[in-house]
Amino acid sequence: MAQQFTVKVPATSANIGPGFDVVGLSLSLHLTLTVTVPPASETQLPPIITYSGEGAYDVPLDAYKNLTTRVALYVLRCNGIRSFPSGLRIHAHNEIPFGRGLGSSGAAVVAGVLLGNELGQLELTAERLLDFALMVERHPDNVTAALIGGFVGSYLRELDEADTAAASVPLSEVLPEYPSDAGEDWGLNPPPPPSGIGHYVRFGWSEPIKAIAIIPRFELSTAKAREVLPQHYSRKDLVFNLQRLAVLTTALTQNPPDPDLIYEAMKDRIHQPYRKTLVNTWITGSHIIHHPCNSSWLLGICLSGAGPTILALATKNFEKIAEDARRIFKTRDIEVDWKLLTVAGGSEVKQS
Numbered sequence: 001m002a003q004q005f006t007v008k009v010p011a012t013s014a015n016i017g018p019g020f021d022v023v024g025l026s027l028s029l030h031l032t033l034t035v036t037v038p039p040a041s042e043t044q045l046p047p048i049i050t051y052s053g054e055g056a057y058d059v060p061l062d063a064y065k066n067l068t069t070r071v072a073l074y075v076l077r078c079n080g081i082r083s084f085p086s087g088l089r090i091h092a093h094n095e096i097p098f099g100r101g102l103g104s105s106g107a108a109v110v111a112g113v114l115l116g117n118e119l120g121q122l123e124l125t126a127e128r129l130l131d132f133a134l135m136v137e138r139h140p141d142n143v144t145a146a147l148i149g150g151f152v153g154s155y156l157r158e159l160d161e162a163d164t165a166a167a168s169v170p171l172s173e174v175l176p177e178y179p180s181d182a183g184e185d186w187g188l189n190p191p192p193p194p195s196g197i198g199h200y201v202r203f204g205w206s207e208p209i210k211a212i213a214i215i216p217r218f219e220l221s222t223a224k225a226r227e228v229l230p231q232h233y234s235r236k237d238l239v240f241n242l243q244r245l246a247v248l249t250t251a252l253t254q255n256p257p258d259p260d261l262i263y264e265a266m267k268d269r270i271h272q273p274y275r276k277t278l279v280n281t282w283i284t285g286s287h288i289i290h291h292p293c294n295s296s297w298l299l300g301i302c303l304s305g306a307g308p309t310i311l312a313l314a315t316k317n318f319e320k321i322a323e324d325a326r327r328i329f330k331t332r333d334i335e336v337d338w339k340l341l342t343v344a345g346g347s348e349v350k351q352s
Contacts, residue, residue, distance in 0.1 A: 071112025149346025
């Protein structure tokens, strides 16, 4: 009898103002895999992948080129399983826009880790699942929020010499580009991740606060957004961010929320000022926070991840905020879409 299950992973927004590479927030858009594993067969049939939703025309459907299935194969091979089950069928439905700062690649990575764990019946702990995700993604904020859910703070532990060597293996060796003529033994022994790379804590979240994602109709790669950041920061700027982050992680739990406190605590000097040159939507979008009639229920505004999406946190009048933003962007000839999102739970695997 065929085995069927679903894997559901939320979108995420990283940084949330001053929390650069530290905090992440899971949001109510999802990547969902519907997986069918036929009964065991002597004939080895390749996996079949279908895809719908965001990015449907851009995603590779070859299991050795698709990010999610390459991650799944990495997990399997690190645990002594050399190939996918024969005749594996996967349908992916994606609600997360690509290249917009809403964690689409992190969701794909986490989905792959969970897929590999389920296909191999490995029963890995949440901590070990996170190790595999971090070996691929290398930054904890998005993948931790996607896996665990909610408003999450995370860090990478300092590694000993052996673990440092393992964790610094180039991504090209962890997830190699499979050539078209690759045989079954190609890339068979990838480097496994060290244990306990990432650590996290889940903060509370004030129920009235919703997130309005204002999504420009262009993409921005995380790599490009990182290139504009300086190698060094002043002590003044670092202290500025640390002070605000310490306040923000509690301010966002309070009910009712304090608009003035949150607005000030969401300011940042580490990444957003430098990314203005890439994300001119931020320059425009920040103006809506100063709208007099918005002051009591629009709590704060920030880039979502590396951008270009802008995240506005608010307690009511969500459509007005979004349409005000759309109107302002229109004056700069920038078209945007917007979505009202709630804080989501973590990733789920369910048997059908």
